[in-house]
Amino acid sequence: MPAPNIDTIVSLAKRRGFVFPSSEVYGGLGSAWDYGPLGVELCNNVKQSWWRWLVYERDDIEGIDSSIILNRLVWQYSGHEATFHDPLVDCRECKSRMRADKLEGYFPEDDHKAGFDANARLRAGLVKCAECGSTNLTDERHFNMMFRTTLGAAADENDPAALAYLRPETAQGIFINFLNVQTTMRRKIPFGIAQVGKSFRNEITPGNFILRTREFEQMEMEYFVKPDAEHLKLVDEWVELYLEWFKGLGIDAANLQLHEVPKEELAHYSKRTVDIMYRYFPERPEEERQWEELMGIAYRTDFDLRSHSSKPVDAEGNRVNPDSTEDLSYFDEPTKQRFYPHVIEPAAGVNRTVLAVLMDAYSERTNDKGETRVILKLSPQLAPIKAAILPLAKNKPEIVGMAKAIKRSLQPVLRAVYDDTGGIGKLYARQDEIGTPMCVTVDHQSLEDEAVTVRDRDTWEQERVKVSDLAEHLQKRLKPYPNPELV
Ligand code: GAP
Secondary structure, three states: OOOOOOOOOOHHHHHHHOOOEEHHHHOOOOOEEEEEEHHHHHHHHHHHHHHHHHOOOOOOOOEEOOOOOHHHHHHHHOOOOHHOOEEEEEEEEOOOOEEEEHHHOOOOEEEEOOOOOOHHHHOOOOOOOOOOOOOEEEEEEEOOOEEEEEEEOOOOOOHHHEEEEEEOOOOOHHHHHHHHHHHOOOOOOOOOEEEEEEOOOOOOOOEEEOOOOOEEEEEEEEEHHHHHOHHHHHHHHHHHHHHHHHHHHOOOOHEEEEEOOOOHHOOOOOEEEEEEEEOOOOOOOOOOHOEEEHHHHHHHHOOOHHHOOOOOOOOOOOOOOOOOOOEEEEHEEEEHHEOOOHHHEEEHHHHHHHHHHHHEEEEEEEEEOOOOOEEOOOOOOOOOOEEEEEEEEOOOOOHHHHHHHHHHHHHOOEEEEOOOOOOHHHHHHHHHHHHOOEEEEEEEHHHHHHHEEEEEEEOOOOOEEEEEHHHHHHHHOOOOOOOOOOO
16 A cells, blocks of 8 residues: 555655755745655665666666766757756736646647647637636746856856856766766777766746755666667667666556657657656546656667767758867777767656655554554665664663664664664554664563564564574565565
């Protein structure tokens, strides 16, 4: 049973230290969130799973970590300065400001969406305000979503020479480093470059908790292939691989679905994009409104490498990019051909993955006293805390000492905590709610037989384990993806 809605997760996340509203002491900052002690562990575990899966366990992917602020020219030649914008409208009745292309009636219903006149539709009253339902909306105008900043202490805010952007995607840092990585790591295509890091977009309508925020984290990989590769098939292959990875994180296949992005909605660089959608809104009665993008897999052609290269010329023989000092082409030794590799790009969000994982792991169970307990059935590899060491009697120094010693001995191999702040029932309930897969209880008998009780989060079953076997016993349950024993 996944969470019935995002609000259930918002309240659990705040109550238990996963995610807090940001800047709360000053009344908050709309749609900004801070990750607490458990949230940061969960995010790190998602990122580590992804990195291990792609960079360590495959032989054809390297990792990098590029700057967040890049030369402004990167965003000029990537096309983001000219095209990375959303259509914005205001409602004259309720004064709301909204993204026009998310409103009912914005797109014509027939299949001829390309080239339609949005403002004609707005003026004809065909588009409805999402807040009050009015059709009294302004014309749309384009709003560039890149955050602007100025570089240098003396810079005038309006000095174009000092203008820079916070990156809206991590991908461009990969493209401009393509040759650096390929030559230093002596790579032959096909190969990929992976990067995880923060991106920033001045979203018009952020919201739904960590689903859409202005600051977020991406896990992107650019996979470079020959121009004549079977690109569309490669997109499908990466879709399949990612579906398996998400399932490996514990997400139920029934809550994942594919969406082939229609041609007229493709980003400026894409020839084909398939989105993997997650059921973030199970409470909505209409099935088609339950889904939102979890990640996208795009075929970006050679658009980016070519755009950042010094050599390509237009029909008149003029350099398309007179500012670049490099040619990001690739020489293929076996065929003696030089070309710009084509790119398949799986681009996933850390925060959306975390939200999907939390929603899918949420479950409730009634104990024998008739009380409802929340159990977060996180895949053990993602659980912020792997084992909680609990003394049955906190007033018994020998038991407390033994429990603390066990915690210390486990700490080098897995994340363990010691907790004696309540009765055992309460302690179990707290660990269930934060997804700790195993609780280890030290009792009076432990002092005699050097054994402890290990309680399973999902079944509540208990077994007796020798302290000398404990680390190995617990570790068996924590094997990472793609190990089949993982979930
Ligand atoms: N380089 C391609 C690219 O950035 P995208 O579909 O715009 O593609 C990829 O973004 C992923 O990044 C999305 O599928 C989503 O998971 C995440 N993402 C994008 N915008 C986001 C936002 N405002 N808040 C949270 N996550 C976001």
